[in-house]
Amino acid sequence: MQAMLEAVLAGTRDDAIEGVEVVVRPALAATAVDVLAADGHLLGTPANIDYMSGALKHFFDQK
Template structure:
């Protein structure tokens, strides 16, 4: 069975809404043959990354950067993932109060440095998430789950 890993730092009601939408999309009954596993960034491991066929990353934008928790996870998995040499497809969702550009740039730089390939453009949400934001996250979860089948 293919495995979709969802690594997230969920600290606010807004990031919780987005995570729930990603999970709903990834676990849609129409998607068969994919196990969607969600792990908080502070408890996700290098083994989780190495077992994943695709990854969704979720983070708040904190002072123009990804969360410290997601950065910690990247520090933990960077060299094992780089050594594995797999072009894992990944997607990203980011919530910020007013800007997400720095967080997106940082995540894309590190993921690209590990040899991962961006599967979809990031979902960037500023302010309170609305229905279009939740829909975009549902779609992100679903299409990234399907990408796990292609690995």
């Protein structure tokens, strides 16, 4: 999972991308304020027998 996050973050640091602030929040730490303040979202989770992680499911259930 960490390698996937690092790859995504490396892509956001491309010199061609300007004026974008990337904020990383673990699913259990993200709040409704974080969701509403963002212009976009990228959600990642490892495959666990075809189910999303419990933390990401909790994020969806609570927001």
